[in-house]
Amino acid sequence: MTKPAKNVQVLIVDDNPLILDLMRRGVEAHCEVIATRDGADALLRAVEHPPDLIICDYRMPGVDGRQLYEKLRARENTRHIPFIFVASRSDIEERLRPSVGSGEDFVVKPFFLADLERAAKRLVDRLHLEKLQQRASRPGVIQGRLEEMSVTELMQSLEMGQKSCRLTLRRDAATAELYFDAGQCRHAKFGDVEGDAVVYQVVQWADGEFEIEFGAASDRVTTTHSTTGLLMEAMRQLDEESNRVGG
Numbered sequence: 163m164t165k166p167a168k169n170v171q172v173l174i175v176d177d178n179p180l181i182l183d184l185m186r187r188g189v190e191a192h193c194e195v196i197a198t199r200d201g202a203d204a205l206l207r208a209v210e211h212p213p214d215l216i217i218c219d220y221r222m223p224g225v226d227g228r229q230l231y232e233k234l235r236a237r238e239n240t241r242h243i244p245f246i247f248v249a250s251r252s253d254i255e256e257r258l259r260p261s262v263g264s265g266e267d268f269v270v271k272p273f274f275l276a277d278l279e280r281a282a283k284r285l286v287d288r289l290h291l292e293k294l295q296q297r298a299s300r301p302g303v304i305q306g307r308l309e310e311m312s313v314t315e316l317m318q319s320l321e322m323g324q325k326s327c328r329l330t331l332r333r334d335a336a337t338a339e340l341y342f343d344a345g346q347c348r349h350a351k352f353g354d355v356e357g358d359a360v361v362y363q364v365v366q367w368a369d370g371e372f373e374i375e376f377g378a379a380s381d382r383v384t385t386t387h388s389t390t391g392l393l394m395e396a397m398r399q400l401d402e403e404s405n406r407v408g409g
Contacts, residue, residue: 170289171196171211172282175204175218175230176248185217185248188275193286201225205233212240214289217282220249220258231262244289246281248273287311287319291374304374308333313365314393316372321345321389328378333370340364341380347389349382357384358392365396 170193176182177199186197196213198204202225208216216234220227227247234240246267247258254268267285269278290311294304308331311319316329317340324345331338338352338360350360385392 169293170194170215170286171213172215172217172286173198173204173208173213175199175201175216175222175227177201177219177222181219184275185278188279189217189282189286192279192283193290201227201230205230208234208240208243209237212243215244215246215282215285217246217248217278220247220253228258228261231266235263244285246278246285248278283315284318284322287315288322291316291319291323295374295376302376304372304376306372308367308370308372311372313367313372314396316374317347317361317365317389317393320374325374325376326379327374327376328380330373330375331364331367331370332372333367338364341378341382342389343379345389347385347392349380349384351384358386358395361385361392362396362399365393366400 172189172193172195174182174185174189174195174197176185179199182197182199186195189195196207198207201222204216204218205225216230218227218230225233227249231245234243244265245262246269247254247262248269248271249258250271254270258268267281269281291304294306313331320327320329320342322345326343329340329342331340336352338350340347340361341349347361350357352360352363387395
């Protein structure tokens, strides 16, 4: 399991204390969490110390989710904070989608905690990657350890951000390279092996180092699936292998 991205702070807002605690416990494994039951309190907190992400209930007494969104969008230092709205399907389709930015995410009530956790994790990983990029020692190059961000999380973040780059993975004396074009893994090589098989192998690396060089490209295409498709097939193979060993 990778370590929580403690450099990413998430503000969770819900007036129901039980649901608030449930959401907090589901998300805090991946990032730093601040929780509040009041929209007005969330507004003050966000203005004073802008979080990296806000997860909020849509229907709350006083300042509701959409009002919180609109008030923060009206301020220069908080206008870029991404939101995940938790709301009914009718509220999402009739009230939220028409009035909020296309980049915001939604979790439909009633929801499974795993759905919320997945939505939050996708954004936390992207934000974590962006922060690593901001403090990179070399322009356009991000370096880190796979113990902090796994190969799967890296690939999902690159796909979500539609990044074009070379992802280099190092583990002991082994080095693999994956090339992305607009978030899609087009070429992968590891020694004499190329293509899908490389991805299926490196997603199992739990430790090592990674380096992302934005702008690095390859004109070769050796993979046959989208980034998501590669990861899904890798997980299927891992499950199959686990069942074979367990049986």
